[in-house]
Amino acid sequence: MTTLTSLSSKAVTILGAGTQGRRLAFMWTRLGRPVYLIDQNNEQLSRAWTDIQSLRSSKEFEYISKDFDSWGSVSLTPASSSDFKKALRDSWLVVESVPEKLDLKRKVLEQLSEASSPESIIASNSSSYSISEILQGLKVKNNERFVSLHSYWPPETPAIEIMGSEQTKPEIIDLLMEETRKHGFQPFHVRRQSTGYIYNRIWAAIKREALFVVQEGVATPKEVDDIFKNVLKTPSGPFQLMDVVGLDVVLDIENHYAEDRAGIPEEPRVLLKDMIAEKKLGVKTGRGFYEY
Incomplete structure (x- = not known):
């Protein structure tokens, strides 16, 4: 058998x-x-x-x-x-x-x-x-x-x-x-169905709030990354990592979360759409939240 x-x-x-x-x-x-x-x-x-x-x-x-x-x-x-x-x-x-x-x-x-x-x-x-x-x-x-x-x-x-x-x-x-x-x-x-599994679901919330902070004019992408790295002792901040992934991919993922769950704010996606419209997709285009 x-x-x-x-x-x-x-x-x-x-x-x-x-x-x-x-x-x-x-x-x-x-x-x-x-x-x-x-x-x-x-x-x-x-x-x-x-x-x-x-x-x-x-x-x-x-x-x-x-x-x-x-x-x-x-x-x-x-x-x-x-x-x-x-x-x-x-x-x-x-x-x-x-x-x-x-x-x-x-x-x-x-x-x-x-x-x-x-x-x-x-x-x-x-x-x-x-x-x-x-x-x-x-x-x-x-x-x-x-x-x-x-x-x-x-x-x-x-x-x-x-x-x-x-x-x-x-x-x-x-x-x-x-x-x-x-x-x-x-x-x-992952013990129950979860869009984003465990880590990506938590990481999505961090990315989303980082985008919200910049969209509201609370801080610049570099300032967010610097304080993130200072407090958590990580080598990269949220905006650096989003540039590596590609802002078009980040937007696709955010759209998927928004379809799956009510109440996700639209402002972070608006910021991403504006960046993409300017052909700022991150590392792969040489420009994103940073220049490469």
Whole structure:
């Protein structure tokens, strides 16, 4: 009889070889188990392998491989190849790590539902959409095996949040808590449905209030960042971090919170819209709350 525990000795498939995907591949090969890293862009796969090797050779992250003999293999798999279906059949866990677009994530999860083994756990790495939101209206096989598995910036920030839907089997949560911990993550169980999970929900409130302070003319972005860093002893302030993320992305996330919860003030979003209209998106355009 196949059990969840016996499944966990098989491979992990990660769909999306971007920055998150390649860092997840690094983490999930810690115990010598194989990972399939899938992307439709061959250049993205090549860059991913270079980054994975760099992470493995970094002295800063030697603790990840401590007490283990060797890394697991990473199979760089084009999404168009026949190996894609083999990867899904061989994997106990399939993680989508595609761009943060709801329609795209829904399309991907439908495809994974059809092509994967019926016993495989299917997880979304979405930072703003819960698995319940993504699955809403979709016809998928065995919806009790779907889960949100949101990571931050592994291995530097190994926190990972695990949130099921009302249909998710409790034993899947237990297994993921155990396996993520073994692979060097620090797992946190999100016990109820929560837009933004745990950390991002709290961080959203900090960002929103920081924007409100500037919009009202109480302080400048630099003054907010300086007092934030002075009190909390952090290397960056809210506006510096928003510039890194991209103000268009910050606005998309704020709009999502506003749709989900009544009473969220509009003023912070107005400020973001004004910045975006001036093509001040942050680091990626060279101008945001700061110049780069």
